[in-house]
Amino acid sequence: xxxxxAVQWLDLFLHFAALSLLAIGxxxxxxxxxxxxxxxxxxxxxxxxxxxxxxxxQAAPGPNILxxxxxxxxIGLSAAGVPPGTAATTWQAYALALGGVAxxxxxxxxxxxxxxxxxxxxxxxxxxxxxVRAFKQGMAPIVIALLAAxxxxxxxxxxxxxxxxxxxxxxxxxxxxxxKTRLHMLWMLxxxxxxxxxxxx
Amino acid sequence: xxxxxxxxPAPQSKTELFYAFSILALQGFGGVLAVVQRELVDKRxxxxxxxxxxxxxxxQILPGPNVVNLSLMLGDRYFGWRGALTGVAxxxxxxxxxxxxxxxxxxxxxxxxxxxxxxxxxxxxxxGLIAAAGLRLVGALRSNAMGILTCWALVVATFVAVALMxxxxxxxxxxxxxxxxxxxxxxxxxxxxxxTSKERL
Numbered sequence: 001x002x003x004x005x006a007v008q009w010l011d012l013f014l015h016f017a018a019l020s021l022l023a024i025g026x027x028x029x030x031x032x033x034x035x036x037x038x039x040x041x042x043x044x045x046x047x048x049x050x051x052x053x054x055x056x057x058q059a060a061p062g063p064n065i066l067x068x069x070x071x072x073x074x075i076g077l078s079a080a081g082v083p084p085g086t087a088a089t090t091w092q093a094y095a096l097a098l099g100g101v102a103x104x105x106x107x108x109x110x111x112x113x114x115x116x117x118x119x120x121x122x123x124x125x126x127x128x129x130x131x132v133r134a135f136k137q138g139m140a141p142i143v144i145a146l147l148a149a150x151x152x153x154x155x156x157x158x159x160x161x162x163x164x165x166x167x168x169x170x171x172x173x174x175x176x177x178x179x180k181t182r183l184h185m186l187w188m189l190x191x192x193x194x195x196x197x198x199x200x201x
Numbered sequence: 202x203x204x205x206x207x208x209x210p211a212p213q214s215k216t217e218l219f220y221a222f223s224i225l226a227l228q229g230f231g232g233v234l235a236v237v238q239r240e241l242v243d244k245r246x247x248x249x250x251x252x253x254x255x256x257x258x259x260x261q262i263l264p265g266p267n268v269v270n271l272s273l274m275l276g277d278r279y280f281g282w283r284g285a286l287t288g289v290a291x292x293x294x295x296x297x298x299x300x301x302x303x304x305x306x307x308x309x310x311x312x313x314x315x316x317x318x319x320x321x322x323x324x325x326x327x328x329g330l331i332a333a334a335g336l337r338l339v340g341a342l343r344s345n346a347m348g349i350l351t352c353w354a355l356v357v358a359t360f361v362a363v364a365l366m367x368x369x370x371x372x373x374x375x376x377x378x379x380x381x382x383x384x385x386x387x388x389x390x391x392x393x394x395x396x397t398s399k400e401r402l
Contacts, residue, residue: 007211012338020225020263020264020265021264022370022371022374023264023265023266023278024264024370024374026265026266026267027265028331029265029370029397030370032367033370040225045235048317049209049234051320051321051324052317052320052324053229053326055320055323055324055327056300056303056304056307056320057300057323058240058324058326058330059229059263059303059322060224060296060299060300060303061226061227061229061296061299062227062229062233062292062293062295062296062297062300063226063229063233063268063269063292063293063296064233064266064331065266065293066293066296066300067286068221069300069301070301072293073301073304074304078301081262081281084359085372087305088305094305098301100302101297101301105297108270109265109269110291111264112263112264112265112266112270113265113269113270113273113289114311115263115264115265116260116263116264116265116271117277117282117285118275119259119263119382120259120260120263120270120273120274120277121277123259124259124278130386130389130390131386133385133389134346134382134383134385134389135262135382135385136258136262136345136348137345137385137389138347138378138382138384138385139262139351139378139381139382139390140258140262140341140342140352140371141342141345141346141352141353141355141356141359141381142334142355142356142359142372142374142377142378142381143261143262143338143347143349144335144338144341144342144356145330145355145356145357145358145359145363147331147334147338147361148208148332148335148336148337148356148360148361148364149330149359149362149363149364150331150332150333151328151329151334152328152331152332152360152400153329153364154324154327154328154331155245155287155325155328155332155362156364157324157328159232159246164308166323166370167220167321167322167324167325170325170329171214171325171326171328171332172329172344173329174302174326174328174329174330174333175329175330175332175333175374176332176333177331177333178330178334178336178337179333179336179337183262185330188326188329188330189293189326189327189330190321192319192322192323192324192325192326192327193319193322193327194322195320195322196315196318196319196320196322196323196325197315197316197318197319197322199315199318199320199374201318201322201325
């Protein structure tokens with residue numbers, strides 16, 4: 001893949017900045033749109049890189065938003081001509097990867113944090129206002145359903161995989177364990193990794 | 202909600218705030234959502250459970266990563282805009298370094314089939330984790346002004362629209378979000394009228 005021209009970096013930044021304001025319920029809810037934009041429309045990264053970015057950010061500590069940093073990292077590596085799934089070997093590749101992180105993270109963070117900063121100040125001052133309470137209460141069921149739908153879309157990503165029934169079962173069991181028990185998430189991620197490594201799923 | 206600054210635990214400096222959020226973020230494998238309540242309410246007691254629910258609703262509903270929104274809102278309340286920046290920096294700084302190191306180290310072994318299978322297993326777990334985060338918040342709908350049946354109808358409609366029909370988020374907010382907020386506004390008004398007439402009797 002050729003290096004991305006500056007205008008495409010700008011396009012990337014603006015697209016993520018627009019998604020930032022739509023990322024209600026967390027940036028992960030815009031993951032389907034990012035997949036469409038990055039993989040299907042532009043082909044800057046492949047599907048494997050997209051899903052492994054999400055998986056790796058889930059495995060690492062910290063907010064889930066960091067999958068966006070990993071997407072930027074992979075876009076930067078692609079722009080430097082590093083083939084998918086291989087390590088960067090030059091300083092230029094690392095510089096472009098870090099540039100990708102800066103572009104995607106600033107894009108996804110800046111509009112939403114600015115808006116949150118102002119809206120939260122206003123909302124906290126007016127928290128007894130009927131319109132403020134109506135917004136909170138009206139959006140609550142939608143935000144909850146969005147999380148469930150995102151889980152569904154990620155689980156359905158394995159369609160066509162020979163093990164897809166096993167993967168569905170893992171997603172369902174995880175969901176039930178988190179819902180009903182206090183088991184630490186790290187154990188479940190570790191179990192999923194081992195089950196995958198051993199070829200059970 | 203009376204503020205009692207003398208008796209209530211609060212961060213004494215921006216440095217303390219930064220490290221508190223860093224520690225919180227670094228504990229959050231597979232998302233910080235599960236850790237944030239335990240750390241801020243149970244351990245540090247910066248917020249009561251009631252305040253946490255109120256702030257969490259705002260952080261959740263505004264665009265952007267909810268834990269980052271929450272750290273921004275709390276930082277702002279303690280130290281103004283400098284505190285807001287400190288909160289966000291604390292939440293993102295160290296986790297970003299960790300996840301990029303993982304990505305750089307991981308790249309060289311990504312084409313090993315076992316590693317890919319392990320990641321696929323972790324991806325299936327991650328899908329379950331995110332769906333479960335939605336399910337665990339369902340309890341918050343019990344006190345919703347719209348009533349539990351309307352809430353469930355909204356949950357199902359949103360899930361079908363996003364997970365099965367793949368409706369873009371902007372359309373979802375327009376088609377389901379806006380009517381839901383207007384309906385909640387109506388319901389809150391009815392509750393307020395009912396309460397006033399009860400008081401008159």
